[in-house]
Amino acid sequence: MEPIGFIESCFKDKFGTPRQPGLVKSAWAKLRIRADLQPAEALQGLEGFSHVWLVWVFHQNKVARYHAKVHPPRMGGKSIGLFATRTPHRPNPIGLSLVELVKVEADGIIVSGADLVDGTPILDIKPYLPEIESIPDAKTGWTSQVQKDPIQVEFTEHASKLLAQWQQRNPDKKLKEVIEDTLKLDPRPVVYRGYEGNDGASYRNKHAVRLFDGDVHFEFVNANLVTVLDILFTHN
Ligand SMILES: C[S@@+](CC[C@H](N)C(=O)[O-])C[C@H]1O[C@@H](n2cnc3c(N)ncnc32)[C@H](O)[C@@H]1O
Incomplete structure (x- = not known):
């Protein structure tokens, strides 16, 4: 193929x-x-x-x-x-x-x-x-037992400013929505979870995702709160 x-x-x-x-x-x-x-x-x-x-x-x-x-x-x-x-x-x-x-x-x-x-x-x-x-009454096996508490996403003042600049450069893209919805899903591998607040394990809590032409840096403050710290993108 x-x-x-x-x-x-x-x-x-x-x-x-x-x-x-x-x-x-x-x-x-x-x-x-x-x-x-x-x-x-x-x-x-x-x-x-x-x-x-x-x-x-x-x-x-x-x-x-x-x-x-x-x-x-x-x-x-x-x-x-x-x-x-x-x-x-x-x-x-x-x-x-x-x-x-x-x-x-x-x-x-x-x-x-x-x-x-x-x-x-x-x-x-x-x-x-x-x-x-579409089969609305279909059985969903083990997935029906999975429950997760919602995750909240916040931006530091610094990250909010950068987001506004980045958005100006990409007027047709829904950058904030993509960031929030991506982080609410908790992209971290399972082995990185559960160390929030442990300064000795900051590499487990701080990560970056590449979205569009930017790098979005974030930290899990606790299991239900993630803070966007920085956004890197080309300014020229
Ligand atoms: C669990 S799979 C489900 C994919 C599809 N919806 C399915 O059910 O066949 C989705 C994950 O695949 C991975 N993925 C996406 N594109 C990929 C690619 N081109 N090669 C390898 N992994 C990929 C990403 O990590 C993504 O979170």
Whole structure:
């Protein structure tokens, strides 16, 4: 199989990329489709759909490993069979994401809410058919037992000023919303959690996510509060 194109996404690394689509609704991404596939023709009619499935490759998986049981971050350390999860580490590293279709352009599509890293190869686009694919009373297995306290996001005065400058440079992007929704999901690996307030473990609490063309530095003050400390972006 050959990718039909590659995604340009606001998430530049795996760290910080949401664990499922729709969790960061304002996440921006553009899929440019290969010119030889005649995108303008191939996309005709898609504009009538509000959501599409993306079928894609976990191309940043570093090691080809097979574990029949995995530890989903939401299970906080417990393990479960890989086929009962959406782990990237599968026999065939294929991803599936339901995203909102924002716009059809001549060379591709703009979508929001994607959980894909920048540069991800896309294998296919399929329209979402709610009358067939939406099953409101479906059983949701172990995921229905997972509960998490909400996380609040605050900005220091310094970070607020930088956010305003960064926003001026990117007037069409919802930067604050993307930052807040990304951090509310707690992007930290499970082993980094639980050390908040411990000065000797500040490397576990202070991190940065690359969003769009900026680096957003933040600190978990406690399990339910994260402070944005700094935003680095090119000022020229
Ligand atoms: C749990 S997977 C779910 C993906 C998809 N919704 C699915 O169910 O197949 C989402 C995670 O995959 C990782 N990811 C996203 N794009 C990737 C890529 N191109 N290569 C490897 N990992 C990726 C990110 O860490 C993201 O949080």
